[in-house]
Amino acid sequence: xxxxxxxxxxxxxxxxxxxxxxxxxxxxxxxxxxxxxxxxxxxxxxxxxxxxxxxxxxxxxxxxxxxxxxxxxxxxxxxxxxxxxxxxxxxxxxxxxxxxxxxxxxxxxxxxxxxxxxxxxxxxxxxxxxxxxxxxxxxxxxxxxxxxxxxxxxxxxxxxxxxxxxxxxxxxxxxxxxxxxxxxxxxxxxxxxxxxxxxxxxxxxxxxxxxxxxxxxxxxxxxxxxxxxxxxxxxxxxxxxxxxxxxxxxxxxxxxxxxxxxxxxxxxxxxxxxxxxxxxxxxxxxxxxxxxxxxxxxxxxxxxxxxxxxxxxxxxxxxxxxxxxxxxxxxxxxxxxxxxxxxxxxxxxxxxxxxxxxxxxxxxxxxxxxxxxxxxxxxxxxxxxxxxxxxxxxxxxxxxxxxxxxxxxxxxxxxx
Amino acid sequence: xxxxxxxxxxxxxxxxxxxxxxxxxxxxxxxxxxxxxxxxxxxxxxxxxxxxxxxxxxxxxxxxxxxxxxxxxxxxxxxxxxxxxxxxxxxxxxxxxxxxxxxxxxxxxxxxxxxxxxxxxxxxxxxxxxxxxxxxxxxxxxxxxxxxxxxxxxxxxxxxxxxxxxxxxxxxxxxxxxxxxxxxxxxxxxxxxxxxxxxxxxxxxxxxxxxxxxxxxxxxxxxxxxxxxxxxxxxxxxxxxxxxxxxxxxxxxxxxxxxxxxxxxxxxxxxxxxxxxxxxxxxxxxxxxxxxxxxxxxxxxxxxxxxxxxxxxxxxxxxxxxxxxxxxxxxxxxxxxxxxxxxxxxxxxxxxxxxxxxxxxxxxxxxxxxxxxxxxxxxxxxxxxxxxxxxxxxxxxxxxxxxxxxxxxxxxxxxx
Numbered sequence: 149x150x151x152x153x154x155x156x157x158x159x160x161x162x163x164x165x166x167x168x169x170x171x172x173x174x175x176x177x178x179x180x181x182x183x184x185x186x187x188x189x190x191x192x193x194x195x196x197x198x199x200x201x202x203x204x205x206x207x208x209x210x211x212x213x214x215x216x217x218x219x220x221x222x223x224x225x226x227x228x229x230x231x232x233x234x235x236x237x238x239x240x241x242x243x244x245x246x247x248x249x250x251x252x253x254x255x256x257x258x259x260x261x262x263x264x265x266x267x268x269x270x271x272x273x274x275x276x277x278x279x280x281x282x283x284x285x286x287x288x289x290x291x292x293x294x295x296x297x298x299x300x301x302x303x304x305x306x307x308x309x310x311x312x313x314x315x316x317x318x319x320x321x322x323x324x325x326x327x328x329x330x331x332x333x334x335x336x337x338x339x340x341x342x343x344x345x346x347x348x349x350x351x352x353x354x355x356x357x358x359x360x361x362x363x364x365x366x367x368x369x370x371x372x373x374x375x376x377x378x379x380x381x382x383x384x385x386x387x388x389x390x391x392x393x394x395x396x397x398x399x400x401x402x403x404x405x406x407x408x409x410x411x412x413x414x415x416x417x418x419x420x421x422x423x424x425x426x427x428x429x430x431x432x433x434x435x436x437x438x439x440x441x442x443x444x445x446x447x448x449x450x451x452x453x454x455x456x457x458x459x460x461x462x463x464x465x466x467x468x469x470x471x472x473x474x475x476x477x478x479x480x481x482x483x484x485x486x487x488x489x490x491x492x493x494x495x496x497x498x499x500x501x502x503x504x505x506x507x508x509x510x511x512x513x514x515x516x517x518x519x520x521x522x523x524x525x526x527x528x529x530x531x532x533x534x535x536x537x538x539x540x541x542x543x544x545x546x547x548x549x550x551x552x553x554x555x556x557x558x559x560x561x562x563x564x
Numbered sequence: 565x566x567x568x569x570x571x572x573x574x575x576x577x578x579x580x581x582x583x584x585x586x587x588x589x590x591x592x593x594x595x596x597x598x599x600x601x602x603x604x605x606x607x608x609x610x611x612x613x614x615x616x617x618x619x620x621x622x623x624x625x626x627x628x629x630x631x632x633x634x635x636x637x638x639x640x641x642x643x644x645x646x647x648x649x650x651x652x653x654x655x656x657x658x659x660x661x662x663x664x665x666x667x668x669x670x671x672x673x674x675x676x677x678x679x680x681x682x683x684x685x686x687x688x689x690x691x692x693x694x695x696x697x698x699x700x701x702x703x704x705x706x707x708x709x710x711x712x713x714x715x716x717x718x719x720x721x722x723x724x725x726x727x728x729x730x731x732x733x734x735x736x737x738x739x740x741x742x743x744x745x746x747x748x749x750x751x752x753x754x755x756x757x758x759x760x761x762x763x764x765x766x767x768x769x770x771x772x773x774x775x776x777x778x779x780x781x782x783x784x785x786x787x788x789x790x791x792x793x794x795x796x797x798x799x800x801x802x803x804x805x806x807x808x809x810x811x812x813x814x815x816x817x818x819x820x821x822x823x824x825x826x827x828x829x830x831x832x833x834x835x836x837x838x839x840x841x842x843x844x845x846x847x848x849x850x851x852x853x854x855x856x857x858x859x860x861x862x863x864x865x866x867x868x869x870x871x872x873x874x875x876x877x878x879x880x881x882x883x884x885x886x887x888x889x890x891x892x893x894x895x896x897x898x899x900x901x902x903x904x905x906x907x908x909x910x911x912x913x914x915x916x917x918x919x920x921x922x923x924x925x926x927x928x929x930x931x932x933x934x935x936x937x938x939x940x941x942x943x944x945x946x947x948x949x950x951x952x953x954x955x956x957x958x959x960x961x962x963x964x965x966x967x968x969x970x971x972x973x974x975x976x977x978x979x980x
Contacts, residue, residue, distance in 0.1 A: 218753045
């Protein structure tokens with residue numbers, strides 16, 4: 149820093165897809181960067197559900213931030229939680245310190261949205277971060293251990309009922325992976341259990357799973373899930389969950405010890421403290437250059453930002469964050485050089501989801517794929533997006549192992 | 565079980581090296597087995613320190629017990645903690661259930677021995693199980709994050725002082741691995757820290773490290789540690805540790821937030837409840853057939869057993885447990901068949917420890933090796949002892965990666 153006394157200071161909050169991309173995109177700029185995250189790792193969120201379902205370890209999808217930036221001279225990392233931001237003094241306020249900025253990038257990502265249902269928030273499992281995923285894994289494995297010596301049939305059935313709420317990609321992928329964990333792996337090992345007592349239920353409030361997909365692929369998805377013994381229940385709204393009984397609008401009650409809530413995401417709570425305009429998902433309204441309208445030195449990207457495109461807000465997915473990071477990096481350079489800013493325009497890369505072995509759906513522009521081909525594409529894309537060679541290699545190896553031997557070796561209960 | 569109504573019931577408590585070996589050794593016997601463990605995994609303890617120092621993930625060294633026994637017809641697994649054993653009623657008492665046995669094998673392993681120093685027990689880190697190892701990893705990584713923005717030099721030095729107590733293999737291997745983590749990996753990433761402020765101290769109460777090794781290898785070990793910037797302090801006794809200040813007999817005080825206690829092991833506390841004769845390390849005194857003298861249907865093996873050999877109790881190491889498991893399995897068959905029991909006799913396989921890259925010491929019979937050859941042998945032996953091909957392959961891959969790139973990728977802080 150002493151070498152570049154005049155370089156502008158860019159503070160980036162959040163080391164997710166958007167934050168890391170912004171750091172990289174500014175690597176050759178004449179700025180000094182401080183990257184802040186409450187964790188010391190970057191997380192490859194799309195494979196979180198494979199941690200929950202015992203295929204991958206945490207270090208397969210989490211990568212030390214310092215290792216990612218060690219060769220980039222103009223960036224310092226600061227692990228810490230941001231309490232608030234003072235736009236007037238241009239300062240990010242942490243517990244122990246204040247960090248002044250010239251330009252700020254808010255890329256704080258999303259958290260689980262319980263839509264205000266307190267009992268669900270308290271008793272169900274979110275799946276948006278690493279600790280939550282490990283907690284789910286421990287919990288699921290533990291239910292089977294408890295069930296294996298539970299003599300009361302009703303209690304056993306409640307232990308063996310797994311509800312996943314939310315028919316988006318996370319819910320669908322989790323349900324498929326959980327089904328294969330249970331019916332292909334655990335069924336070979338719990339000789340005293342009757343696996344007909346197991347229920348996996350995917351609950352969705354709307355009338356569709358994977359709402360962004362074309363109808364044909366949605367139908368394939370539901371058929372595949374049903375073939376994997378997943379009950380798919382559409383138009384079902386959860387109203388309450390006390391930890392033992394899930395209540396559905398209309399009054400039906402399902403006894404269960406496991407509710408995984410994948411029904412919604414909202415922006416991280418830091419945005420609520422900033423006195424800015426937010427949408428119902430708590431995202432900051434940004435202008436066409438991704439700035440806060442009242443604070444042009446502050447950019448908000450990814451899950452934190454509400455950006456209208458073709459009349460709708462963009463979805464909270466990684467490609468949006470990455471593309472917005474690129475434009476933000478350019479716009480920061482434009483501000484420094486006092487040249488005109490660039491408008492953000494979204495390049496839709498399509499969407500995909502896997503339901504299990506040889507089964508996925510892929511939708512890119514006019515291309516619609518399903519089955520084995522889609523599954524190969526899904527696997528390839530996800531392997532290639534992982535951070536480095538070691539992660540790619542180990543994940544590939546674990547997938548091949550699981551594919552051949554129908555085994556999942558991360559079935560380790562670390563806490564209860 | 566219904567198929568073998570007359571088969572004797574063997575209950576084995578503990579799925580460590582001894583317990584698992586006993587299960588395997590009884591695979592063809594006409595018995596039914598219940599294996600009990602409080603965890604659902606078998607742990608490869610010799611590599612625990614590589615979890616603490618961010619080389620390996622938990623699933624590299626922990627293996628689901630049910631996966632290990634799924635093809636063995638005569639065994640059931642029960643995850644649960646044993647409260648006590650009723651020798652009269654021949655029953656193992658868990659929280660929720662009692663399990664009757666015809667023959668019992670106690671293989672409950674060891675826990676950290678703090679020798680009654682309460683403040684150390686409360687404030688230092690043990691390293692005998694998976695959760696403890698992960699806690700140490702999180703803690704060490706977190707100290708560096710805290711130090712990276714601590715402006716007070718004394719506070720920073722305390723954050724960067726790491727004390728390992730105990731000069732046995734665990735202490736030596738941890739000190740070496742921690743040194744390489746810090747000086748070879750982290751030094752490249754914490755650009756704002758002065759690594760001369762880091763201290764790693766290996767403290768040993770006796771006048772030797774690796775006491776079981778010949779003098780020549782002990783000297784090599786100390787020299788290697790010193791070359792790796794580890795302060796080796798012999799004849800130093802810890803008397804108190806309040807979480808911030810470690811007190812040594814004589815009065816010296818070392819400010820530190822990290823004390824790893826690898827100074828002793830004792831038998832698991834379950835033995836204290838059984839009203840049996842125990843040695844100072846709480847191990848059960850067993851006869852030459854490994855039975856409790858007063859209860860010939862109860863065998864005690866491994867770290868749980870005190871067995872005199874050549875005038876000394878056998879050390880608490882895996883080869884002892886494994887060899888005792890084999891004899892115990894034979895003796896259970898002898899009891900069933902009413903044939904004479906076999907005496908246990910120990911085959912000393914030697915000992916080895918690694919201090920880091922290209923550096924280890926190996927002592928087997930008359931063979932004394934050090935340096936690169938010893939390190940290769942150490943690596944090979946540990947790879948081959950791992951449970952299955954996938955673990956071997958992934959661990960091998962990670963070691964090669966670390967060796968080539970001087971990197972450790974499990975530097976993930978999961979909890980604080």
